[in-house]
Amino acid sequence: MFRLPVLVALTLAIAFGGGVWSASWTLQATSGFGAIRLGPWSAYPELQTASADPFAKAHRAGDGRLLLGRAEGLVFTASSDETGTPLSGRCSYEVSGSTPPARFWTLRVIDENGAALEAPPRVPTSLNSWTTLRKADGSFSIRLDSVATAGNWMWLDAEGEISLVLTLIDSPAAASLNMVELDMPKISRIGCTDA
Template sequence: MKRKNVFRLPLLVLVSLAIAFGAGTWSTRVALRATSGFGALRLGPWQAFPDLQSAAADPYAKAHRANDGRLLLGRAEGLVFTAATDSDGRELRGDCRYEISGTTPAARFWTLRITDADDRPLLARAGLPSSLDAWQAVRRDDGSFAVQVGARAKAGNWLAMHEPGPVRFVLTLIDTPTAGATGLSLTDMPAITLEGCADA
């Protein structure tokens, strides 16, 4: 009986530490996934964090930056907008078809790409376009553009996407005054319109 009592206390301590460590790690990861930081710039379905790479970044943003280990654009270099929903608030899905249309804020250059829910790039099959930039985009007479996103090829601007599950559209503006602008409106960003899904 004495030998059992000797091991009981250390065992309880080890179990308590394991639970505390596991719960702490889990809650931290949940908190980091829930937000990329405060000070978000939201324009329709698009959002960006101008202070993410600056000294003014909040603790959540700094934790994201350290956890991701990615090279981010400085505030004077550009701004990355991410959309996880369409313009009507529906989650973006890889097995659906979308049109991204309109204009972008003033920028020397921009790129548009698709990622999964964990921000990993979705690469299309060999020979199919998985990204678009300002030099490649076919524009209308008024300077606006329309990009078709889906599994079937379309004339004009088209990005191949066929993987099921949640996705994100990432619009990166290079050398843009947008990062310091406060008077932007929804019309400065392209709209994201759902055109159909594979199961519809």
């Protein structure tokens, strides 16, 4: 007598639970389609536009962050170095080269949850185009390490994997159709404290 309702309830619970789990897993597995990759750097130029795919729109709604429109700028993220090795908070790196043309840019480090790193007081955890020292040819070299060095330096001492976020504000590259030709900074690992 109760067998049929129990089987129907069990079937609905499995279907509903499986649907919620698969949707959650899919959203965590991707930030959307249409990514461009330039070495270790990746960006989603269509993320804030009306033509964004459903996964990108779901991420945008779930994150609750204000994103840049395509005409306002472009956000590049790197989770690995030039060799494809994931970035670690226990290693030191050098970010060198130049950025695509932009009125203003920032470079910051985030942890694996997307949060800014907790740093000691008065220690730089980000740099921008106005505060970065440059060479005569316009290129730069930024050291990421737990020990301060002369020149461009950002503090890096964290557990787990990290990512670098390069934000280009008011950049003609955001509207360019030839983004694959952009010059992006190189990320080279110098050494690790736990290796």
